[in-house]
Amino acid sequence: MVTAQGPRRDGTCFFEADPSLSLAQRAGAEAIGTFLLVFTVMASGLAQSGTAAAAPAARGLAIGPALTALILVFGQVSGGHYNPLISLSQWMTGRRNGACLAAYVGAQVAGAVLAARLAVLAFGPVAAASAEPLDWTALLAAELFATAGLMTLVLGAPRMRPAGVGPFAVGGWVMMTVVGLPAAPAANPAITAAALAAGLAPSPAVAGAHLAAEAVGLALALLAAALIAQPGTERHAG
Numbered sequence: 465m466v467t468a469q470g471p472r473r474d475g476t477c478f479f480e481a482d483p484s485l486s487l488a489q490r491a492g493a494e495a496i497g498t499f500l501l502v503f504t505v506m507a508s509g510l511a512q513s514g515t516a517a518a519a520p521a522a523r524g525l526a527i528g529p530a531l532t533a534l535i536l537v538f539g540q541v542s543g544g545h546y547n548p549l550i551s552l553s554q555w556m557t558g559r560r561n562g563a564c565l566a567a568y569v570g571a572q573v574a575g576a577v578l579a580a581r582l583a584v585l586a587f588g589p590v591a592a593a594s595a596e597p598l599d600w601t602a603l604l605a606a607e608l609f610a611t612a613g614l615m616t617l618v619l620g621a622p623r624m625r626p627a628g629v630g631p632f633a634v635g636g637w638v639m640m641t642v643v644g645l646p647a648a649p650a651a652n653p654a655i656t657a658a659a660l661a662a663g664l665a666p667s668p669a670v671a672g673a674h675l676a677a678e679a680v681g682l683a684l685a686l687l688a689a690a691l692i693a694q695p696g697t698e699r700h701a702g
Contacts, residue, residue, distance in 0.1 A: 616689065
């Protein structure tokens with residue numbers, strides 16, 4: 465995702481300002497941004513694990529603004545995805561090539577896994593292991609809703625006016641899902657994979673349920689975007 469204040473001529477969010485920038489630089493920005501985002505997600509969860517009543521609000525206030533800030537800081541370089549679903553959606557709609565998709569997703573997952581492992585080292589695995597079993601219905605419904613809403617905003621960002629509201633819309637949505645929805649939806653396969661790799665997911669089955677719901681949420685968002693598509697909003701990147 466890109467900021468609205470840079471040298472962009474079209475004001476389109478989620479695309480780098482200069483697609484001719486080397487793929488290594490763009491993927492590097494994705495790795496750093498994803499690392500910082502996921503460390504915030506994991507650390508806020510572990511740090512608040514002993515204060516159940518206040519934890520969702522505290523986590524939401526940490527994660528939402530952090531995501532907005534990271535989009536604004538790194539968006540000009542890479543597009544500020546930090547989420548394989550965003551990169552995948554651009555590839556599926558012909559706006560990003562396969563090499564860039566592979567580099568972005570690899571960077572995102574690597575940054576996320578490293579962040580999750582460091583969060584456990586910093587805040588302790590005991591807190592992570594204390595997670596209560598989740599209700600499958602609540603898990604799937606929250607993950608599906610959070611992902612579909614997030615990706616609908618992402619896909620609609622090119623039509624947002626003024627152009628600079630995209631990062632704030634996405635950060636606000638993520639804050640709402642953390643504070644208002646049960647089961648701590650990730651809406652991000654990199655976060656789901658990192659939680660599993662760091663031992664923060666209750667089980668591989670729960671992680672798989674997250675991933676399945678995220679995939680369905682992306683499909684619903686793509687359908688919604690196709691139904692409301694307007695001409696003149698296409699943008700291609702490398």
